Structures are given as C-alpha cells and as structure tokens.
Amino acid sequence: MRRLSALDASFIYLEDDHSPMHIGGVYLMDAATAPKGFSYEMFHAHIRDRLASSRIFRERLVEPPIGLAHPCWINDPGFQLDRHLPRLSLPAPGGRRELMHVAAHVFGEVLDRRRPLWSLSFVEEVNGVDGFAPGSYAMISKVHHAAVDGGSGVELMAALLDISPVPGRVEHDDWQPEEIPGSLALVGGAWAGMGRKSKELGQVLGEVARGAARIYGARRAERIDPPPTLLSAPRTRLNRAVSSSRTFWGTDFDFERYRALRRQVPGVTVNDVVLCQCAGALRAYLAERDELPRKSLIAMTPVSVRQERDRGKMGNQVSAMLADLATDEPDPLRRLLRIRRGTTGSKVYASAMPAHRIAEFIPSETLAAAARVYTRMRLGGRHRPFFNLIITNVPGPSTPLYLAGARLGAQFGMAPIIDGLGLMVVVLTHAGRLSISLTSCYRVVPDPDHLAHLMDAALIDLERSVAAAPADSLRIDDEDLPDAERGDDAAPALQRLRRASRDLDRAIATLDRRLRE
Known part of the structure; x- marks a missing residue:
C-alpha cells in the first residue's frame, strides 16, 4: 500500500x-x-x-x-x-x-x-x-x-x-494482487506518519530559507526581476468555465528550426522560442475575435524537479514558473527578448520554493474539501485567473522509437483543463520533430485546428523578424544572461551570495539535528 x-x-x-x-x-x-x-x-x-x-x-x-x-x-x-x-x-x-x-x-x-x-x-x-x-x-x-x-x-x-x-x-513478473x-x-x-512529517518540517523550512536567500542574493546582484504574480493575468476567453466536451489538435515542426533561432539569438533557449511562438499564435487568435487584452497573457510552465534517484517512481515531482508572454508586443523579436528576460528570473523563483513539499503539511481533509468545493461550485471561471494558460514542454529522445516493430512517426500530448484554465498546450520533442498539441473545449477554443495553423504562422513570423534584424539588436543585456555567460563584474556579488548560502546551510543543519533529537 x-x-x-x-x-x-x-x-x-x-x-x-x-x-x-x-x-x-x-x-x-x-x-x-x-x-x-x-x-x-x-x-x-x-x-x-x-x-x-x-x-x-x-x-x-x-x-x-x-x-x-x-x-x-x-x-x-x-x-x-x-x-x-x-x-x-x-x-x-x-x-x-x-x-x-x-x-x-x-x-x-x-x-x-x-x-x-x-x-x-x-x-x-x-x-x-x-x-x-x-x-x-x-x-x-x-x-x-x-x-x-x-x-x-x-x-x-x-x-x-x-x-x-x-x-x-520481457522483464520478470513477480507481481501479486493485494486485498x-x-x-x-x-x-x-x-x-502514524505524522511523527515523520514533524521531523521533515525542519528540512522543508530550511529549503524555503535557502530559496529565499538565493532570491534575495540574486536580486541584490541585479541579475533578475521578479516574475508575474498569481492573479495578475488579464481576463480572457481562455479562463471561462469549461464544458465536458473536449477539442484537440496536434501539429509538428522540424526541430532544427528552433535550434537555428537559438543559435541566432544568443542566450535564448528552445523553450523561449516555443513560448514566443505560442504567444504570437494566441495574440493573433484573440485579435481575430477583437478579444486581445491590453495586458500581456501570463502562462504557467511546469518545471520538473525529478532527480535521478526519482527515476521509476510514480507521482508528480514538479514546481512551476510564471512567464509573461509579451502578447502586448507586436514585434516577434522584441517579444522573444522580453520572454527571455522574464524566464531567466522565473526559473530562479521556481527552483527556490519547494511548493510540492510544502503541500505535504496541509491536512488531507482540508485539501480534499477545498478542492471539491472549488470544482463542484464551478469557482474557477468566476474569479480573476491565476494565470491564463499552461504550456508544458516535455523533452523526449532524439532517436526513433518503435512499438512492436513499427516506427513511431508522430506523437501529440494531452493534459487536463479545468474551470478558469480552458487551454492546455503540450510540447513534445522526439527524433528531430517538435509537436505542439492543444487541449480545450467547445466553449473556449472550438477550432483548435485554426489555432494550430496560427502556430505555424507565428513561427514563420519570428524567423523572418530575426533574419531581418541587425546583429546588435539580437544581443541580450549582460545582466539578463545566465551566470556562465556573464562578465567578471558580477563575481564579487556572487561570491558573497555563495558564502551566505554556506553559512545558512550550516545553520539549517543544526536546526534539523535539534528537531530530530
């Protein structure tokens, strides 16, 4: 059990x-x-x-x-x-x-x-x-x-x-049923496990303290800006109550197109390019309906915290970051650079706060009652959205895969939608292809095939914008780059941060030992 x-x-x-x-x-x-x-x-x-x-x-x-x-x-x-x-x-x-x-x-x-x-x-x-x-x-x-x-x-x-x-x-099968x-x-x-949880509380508090220190140090070193906050997203058709009937569509692209853009714009990741592509398609989709908000859309992107020791385990090992999609920016290249600046800071915040572990200390009856009330009263579409949509990017193998001898030619991912979050975008990579899949319902996105077509147009627009831009406009400011790509001027601040982190680790270890005793 x-x-x-x-x-x-x-x-x-x-x-x-x-x-x-x-x-x-x-x-x-x-x-x-x-x-x-x-x-x-x-x-x-x-x-x-x-x-x-x-x-x-x-x-x-x-x-x-x-x-x-x-x-x-x-x-x-x-x-x-x-x-x-x-x-x-x-x-x-x-x-x-x-x-x-x-x-x-x-x-x-x-x-x-x-x-x-x-x-x-x-x-x-x-x-x-x-x-x-x-x-x-x-x-x-x-x-x-x-x-x-x-x-x-x-x-x-x-x-x-x-x-x-x-x-x-075929693996050896020693499975036995249970009563x-x-x-x-x-x-x-x-x-019976409550005693163990009380001992773990010190460890979690330590993780929170270390995360807060990393964020504070990063901001003192002027490396990052805070990401968007929950409930700061604008209201859109994507955040209505959902119906039970689903709409679904998948389309795929040559992965080399994303690699090429990453090479052309220093410091940009493939995930940044995907977010920019999705932003361009959503901007066009909402504008066609005269529903594009003045404020930029906010996406939640899951971040895996699964480690090598977690391989083969069931369940979820994820954190999350919020990303400003810059849908208020008409120029694709400028939109990409804004997204890059935002994701750099959001990753620090997402990795710093172990939300998936903090949830373990919420009483089960409280969590169950709150979730059921939220779902059954259809509250999701009645308040300001936590964020507008979820975009999840799951990397796969670069080599071909087979099922009983037949080659996998294409794959498209699906993930759930709920009231207030009526569009899920799943991105998968496999064997030189990148697929983008859209899960929604007839009340929110009745024509996912059209939105998929706009994804294709958005990638073409971004490629043209990058190709036409002067070389100096592709540069990302030094303060926005990862540590390994920054100049020496940041070294003193980073050294102070590392010393403070080591001191904090020692204090947390002492606290954890005393809690165990």
Missing part, C-alpha cells in the same frame, strides 16, 4: 465529470515500417508482456472515508487487461481530422477509479494522414495525473516503446 503525496492527491480531489484529470497522447505508427503487419492481437500481446515494467499498470486507487487521509495505491485484486485496451476504428477517410476528433472524445471520458487508472486505445483504419501509409494505426493513451507527471509519463511510455524494431527483453484494506488501515497508516 503506497500513499499518494498531497500534490498527487489534489488531482483526485479536483476531478469531476466536466474535468477529467488524466494526461495522455496520440501516437501514430506507420504501417510501411511494419513489413510483417500489425494487428490488435499483436498489440494486446505486446502490452501484456510489458506489464511488469511499471507498477502503474496494475495498481488501483483506494480512498479513505471523507478525506481523513490521502488515497493509496494497491495492487489491484481484480485486474483484467482487456478493460484497458479498447479497440477503435476511424471513420472514413481516416485522416488527421477524424483522428483528432476521436482523440478528443476519448480524452473527455473519466477513468473508472475501480480499476487501474489508465487506458491504451488501439485505433485502426488510419488511411488518410499525410506522410503515413494507408492501413496505419494509432494508440491513444490516458493515465491519471495522480500517477504520473510529464517526466514519469515519458518513463511509462519508454516501458512500452523500444529503441529498435526488435522488441526488448483492499479497510477504512481503519487506510486512516491509521496516515496518522
């Missing part, structure tokens, strides 16, 4: 019929790369052979009464693989539009909590997608966000996919 963290449990508490809280994706396999053919039976056998590679596949949720403790994962005593592998066929002509509509319908359905919280739909009759042979197929994945974040989701798919056409070795625990066991285990 493994208890969910507070962050993982919040995705359970926030879920409702109009807001399923799973993440997923669409994976397109080219029939031309599977000369021996492929079938649902082969797909079923492949997934069966990989069940031992991740505990997610056969763990189900058990929930304590009235939120007295966070839910737990147990080995499902009634696991049946067939329940998780639906078989679907695309309607004619079997093109991209039909596939995206089917995916939107699948994504809008809530996963059954009486079973392990995942499904892999096998989609046949993919006959009309450009670049794919007739008779190709797709896989539509769904996994509850309580079980995975972007990083662990990549690890999960890596358990199913191979780096060569020859499937990898569903009673209410007393579910609640008692949580209360």
